[in-house]
Amino acid sequence: xxxxxxxxxxxxxxxxxxxxxxxxxxxxxxxxxxxxxxxxxxxxxxxxxxxxxxxxxxxxxxxxxxxxxxxxxxxxxxxxxxxxxxxxxxxxxxxxxxxxxxxxxxxxxxxxxxxxxxxxxxxxxxxxxxxxxxxxxxxxxxxxxxxxxxxxxxxxxxxxxxxxxxxxxxxxxxxxxxxxxxxxxxxxx
Numbered sequence: 001x002x003x004x005x006x007x008x009x010x011x012x013x014x015x016x017x018x019x020x021x022x023x024x025x026x027x028x029x030x031x032x033x034x035x036x037x038x039x040x041x042x043x044x045x046x047x048x049x050x051x052x053x054x055x056x057x058x059x060x061x062x063x064x065x066x067x068x069x070x071x072x073x074x075x076x077x078x079x080x081x082x083x084x085x086x087x088x089x090x091x092x093x094x095x096x097x098x099x100x101x102x103x104x105x106x107x108x109x110x111x112x113x114x115x116x117x118x119x120x121x122x123x124x125x126x127x128x129x130x131x132x133x134x135x136x137x138x139x140x141x142x143x144x145x146x147x148x149x150x151x152x153x154x155x156x157x158x159x160x161x162x163x164x165x166x167x168x169x170x171x172x173x174x175x176x177x178x179x180x181x182x183x184x185x186x187x188x189x
Contacts, residue, residue, distance in 0.1 A: 001134040003141050005029035005163040007053040013085045017078040019050035032163035037061030040165035044129035049074045054135045072120030075137040079107025099187035114184045147176035155189045
């Protein structure tokens with residue numbers, strides 16, 4: 001699994017949780033995507049989200065490999081903070097809200113996002129292919145990385161390096177998803 005490569009909105013430091021907003025990879029991002037495929041090696045299927053930046057990353061990393069959209073792995077829904085910088089109010093909301101609080105203006109709660117991510121990854125685990133790449137966003141990748149380390153979700157997530165492959169076998173991923181599901185049933189910071 002990997003976070004997508006650098007996009008135009010990443011460079012502008014803008015939050016984007018709306019897949020209808022076109023956000024292409026930068027020149028550096030296209031190079032990162034190609035390097036991702038080389039670093040991770042061959043796969044039988046590439047899963048990506050509804051966002052252009054994940055699809056472009058998938059296409060450049062593994063050209064010609066079948067692709068599948070799993071919308072449950074889409075970026076977090078930012079509500080009123082859509083299109084703003086992290087420091088434009090969203091950071092304060094993240095630091096002061098509970099796991100159940102929805103992001104103002106139609107966004108989602110962290111519990112809802114984790115539950116959605118778990119459903120998406122479980123759909124990937126049900127696939128018949130032996131080696132599947134998942135190109136997603138920072139939050140769905142970071143939550144799994146925390147669970148793999150035996151840590152629960154945190155109020156403020158550490159960033160995930162763009163286009164860096166994290167190789168996880170199916171059994172470990174299933175264990176991480178079980179841990180995330182247990183957290184979502186009784187969330188706490």
